[in-house]
Amino acid sequence: MSMTRRVVEDVETLKALSHPIRLRLLGMLRSDGPATATELARTLEESSGSTSYHLRQLERYGFVADAVEQPSGRERRWRAVHDMTTLPDSLAELPGAREALDQVHDRQLRVLADGVETWRATGSGEGYGHSDYLLELDPDDLRELTEEISALVERYRTKAGSNPVSLHVLALPRSS
Numbered sequence: 001m002s003m004t005r006r007v008v009e010d011v012e013t014l015k016a017l018s019h020p021i022r023l024r025l026l027g028m029l030r031s032d033g034p035a036t037a038t039e040l041a042r043t044l045e046e047s048s049g050s051t052s053y054h055l056r057q058l059e060r061y062g063f064v065a066d067a068v069e070q071p072s073g074r075e076r077r078w079r080a081v082h083d084m085t086t087l088p089d090s091l092a093e094l095p096g097a098r099e100a101l102d103q104v105h106d107r108q109l110r111v112l113a114d115g116v117e118t119w120r121a122t123g124s125g126e127g128y129g130h131s132d133y134l135l136e137l138d139p140d141d142l143r144e145l146t147e148e149i150s151a152l153v154e155r156y157r158t159k160a161g162s163n164p165v166s167l168h169v170l171a172l173p174r175s176s
Contacts, residue, residue, distance in 0.1 A: 003154055006063065006082040011097045016061045017085065018100035021046065021054045023107045026063055029080040031164075034067035036075040115166050134174060142171055 008014050017023065025040055037052040044051065055078050058064040063085070067077035087104065091097050137145065149169050 003083040003150075003157060004081070005084050005086055007086045007088060008091065009088070011091070011094050011100065013061050014087065014091060014097055014100045014104070016057055017063065018103040019054065019057075020103065020107060021050065022058055022063075023104065025051060025054055026058060026080055026085075027111070029064060029078060030083065034069070034077045034079040036077055038075060040078075111166075112168055112170075115168075146171070 008017060017026070021044065024044060028040060028043065029035060037055055038048045040046075040055075041048040041051040055064055059078075063081055064078050065081050067079040070077055087101065092101055135145075146169070153167060153169075
């Protein structure tokens with residue numbers, strides 16, 4: 001089954017997504033699977049009222065929906081609708097988008113930094129790698145490389161392994 005992707009193309013949707021609690025809720029539903037607002041609230045140390053509100057906002061913008069299985073009529077289970085969200089470069093050009101983009105990027109960097117800190121603290125480097133490459137690419141080549149990496153990751157996504165892994169691909173302009 002291939003990865004599903006949500007492409008955000010407007011500032012209103014971007015702003016709805018960029019709220020820190022919503023980003024965390026969506027990330028948890030993607031990584032851990034369906035959950036109730038109460039379960040998510042407990043993990044995030046938020047009130048279930050707050051998580052319910054933010055889940056309904058994510059639903060309004062098409063990021064979450066009811067889980068297929070609803071074991072109880074008392075509490076609603078939520079699921080992420082897509083495996084990933086793409087924020088095209090063109091969003092940055094839209095009026096009012098910069099602050100929301102910065103919030104999303106800050107959250108992504110925090111998740112990355114937390115993962116690195118945990119990895120370093122455990123002292124377990126077995127099976128994990130870190131590489132950096134210095135390339136000179138024009139925008140079309142970078143886009144092609146990114147698409148090839150995504151296709152390669154897709155081949156491994158459905159393999160069941162014993163260790164959950166977070167793979168980050170980050171292309172940054174190189175400073176002199």
